Amino acid sequence: MRLTALAASLFALTLSAAAPTYAQQHEHTMAATQEQHASIVVTAPWSRELPPTAPVGAAFMSIENHSDQPDRLLSANSSIADITELHAHIHEGDVMRMVKVETIDVPAHGQVTLQPGGYHIMLIDLKNPLVAGEQLPLTLQFEHAGQIDITVDIRSSDAGTSVEQPAMDHAHH
Numbered sequence: 046m047r048l049t050a051l052a053a054s055l056f057a058l059t060l061s062a063a064a065p066t067y068a069q070q071h072e073h074t075m076a077a078t079q080e081q082h083a084s085i086v087v088t089a090p091w092s093r094e095l096p097p098t099a100p101v102g103a104a105f106m107s108i109e110n111h112s113d114q115p116d117r118l119l120s121a122n123s124s125i126a127d128i129t130e131l132h133a134h135i136h137e138g139d140v141m142r143m144v145k146v147e148t149i150d151v152p153a154h155g156q157v158t159l160q161p162g163g164y165h166i167m168l169i170d171l172k173n174p175l176v177a178g179e180q181l182p183l184t185l186q187f188e189h190a191g192q193i194d195i196t197v198d199i200r201s202s203d204a205g206t207s208v209e210q211p212a213m214d215h216a217h218h
């Protein structure tokens with residue numbers, strides 16, 4: 046907070062000393078930042094149905110970055126879970142283990158796929174069961190694109206089989 050205040054006062058000093066063109070440039074930068082809100086597109090978010098007693102679930106999706114600037118997913122939030130974490134799967138010998146990650150990078154003009162066996166959003170201490178055909182709300186927080194609210198489709202476990210195949214193939218490499 047102290048740094049922010051210092052930066053703000055420095056900025057104010059610069060503004061008062063500098064010609065109006067500086068302010069115009071700053072406005073231009075702000076406008077560019079606004080446009081980036083549409084730069085992140087989340088497609089096909091889904092989760093898998095679980096028995097009512099299951100304490101944790103996971104959400105998967107594709108995240109596309111249509112901007113010139115790399116972005117990253119910083120956090121996620123859902124009213125359906127007490128805790129929401131960003132997770133990856135790592136290999137330890139023959140064992141696959143989930144680990145919490147701080148961020149999930151989305152390269153400029155690239156995409157990242159959250160899928161079984163890879164990155165996912167972990168929903169911990171579920172308040173409601175995940176029922177096939179229903180949806181759950183999820184709020185994503187990106188470093189540059191800011192907050193994006195999405196709705197996640199809950200699929201039946203049968204329907205998930207074909208989607209899992211690429212992730213399982215990947216596990217053999």
Ligand SMILES: [Cu+2]
Nearest residue numbers: 132143165167
């Ligand atoms: Cu996980």
